[in-house]
Amino acid sequence: MSAPAVAPVVKTISQEQIDRYADASGDHNPIHVDEAFARTTPFEGTIAHGMLVLASISEMMAAAFGEAWLTRGRLRVRFRAPARPDDTITATAEALSSSSTSPKKSLLRYAVECRNQRDELLIGGTAEVPELG
Amino acid sequence: MAAPALLSDLPKGHEFPATGLQITAEDALTYLDAVQDANRVYQDRGLAPPLAVAALALGALLDLMELPPGALHTGQQFESAAGVPLGASLTMNGRIAQRSERAGLIVSAIEFEVTVAGADAPALTGKTTVMVPAGAAP
Numbered sequence: 001m002s003a004p005a006v007a008p009v010v011k012t013i014s015q016e017q018i019d020r021y022a023d024a025s026g027d028h029n030p031i032h033v034d035e036a037f038a039r040t041t042p043f044e045g046t047i048a049h050g051m052l053v054l055a056s057i058s059e060m061m062a063a064a065f066g067e068a069w070l071t072r073g074r075l076r077v078r079f080r081a082p083a084r085p086d087d088t089i090t091a092t093a094e095a096l097s098s099s100s101t102s103p104k105k106s107l108l109r110y111a112v113e114c115r116n117q118r119d120e121l122l123i124g125g126t127a128e129v130p131e132l133g
Numbered sequence: 134m135a136a137p138a139l140l141s142d143l144p145k146g147h148e149f150p151a152t153g154l155q156i157t158a159e160d161a162l163t164y165l166d167a168v169q170d171a172n173r174v175y176q177d178r179g180l181a182p183p184l185a186v187a188a189l190a191l192g193a194l195l196d197l198m199e200l201p202p203g204a205l206h207t208g209q210q211f212e213s214a215a216g217v218p219l220g221a222s223l224t225m226n227g228r229i230a231q232r233s234e235r236a237g238l239i240v241s242a243i244e245f246e247v248t249v250a251g252a253d254a255p256a257l258t259g260k261t262t263v264m265v266p267a268g269a270a271p
């Protein structure tokens with residue numbers, strides 16, 4: 001069975017959304033929410049939480065695989081560069097070969113990544129989910 | 134009460150105390166609103182978004198240690214072995230799985246498991262990699 005195509009997720013990150021994520025996650029690190037502090041850092045401004053950007057990849061896999069992603073999904077990524085307020089990010093998944101974990105079960109494997117509007121790689125890695133059906 | 138230890142000072146093998154957690158349906162909605170995920174599958178199945186569980190676990194771990202300025206979240210893994218029901222009582226266990234120092238940077242990997250009350254095995258396991266400048270202090 002070939003791995004089904006996964007529709008990309010595109011969204012724009014705002015500072016207001018970063019602030020809401022900080023409240024939801026409890027991560028109020030000033031690099032994310034304090035513009036005056038963030039300007040003094042090598043990033044020269046606030047950046048989005050990596051987990052906020054990564055959520056777009058999980059959202060994409062949940063949309064494609066539903067409960068299978070929630071109950072058996074695997075994700076392994078590296079954060080390569082930060083997303084900044086007003087960045088438009090695109091999460092994509094490209095099918096890789098399936099891997100069999102047993103004669104009856106196999107996993108669908110995808111190379112997943114998230115890029116900004118300048119095509120800079122923000123997150124790259126792999127996602128796995130059990131075959132549907 | 135003593136201040137939490139700096140992540141970069143914690144040795145490989147350090148075990149964090151087990152911590153009780155819960156994601157209510159309201160928590161999940163707050164999270165989904167923050168990440169702009171309008172998928173109904175979470176509510177329809179009564180299951181928490183896996184990354185919300187991972188974020189909750191990370192938040193709990195951040196309460197148990199101190200991150201110095203300049204700390205960078207460089208890697209993240211998670212694996213779901215079962216869904217995490219909304220509203221379930223959860224226990225998070227975590228430890229320092231790796232610690233290395235190179236070129237003025239300390240890299241620590243924190244492993245964690247989230248187990249639903251009454252379950253024999255974790256519903257979600259994860260690994261978070263953080264890079265900290267050596268000598269950084271809050």
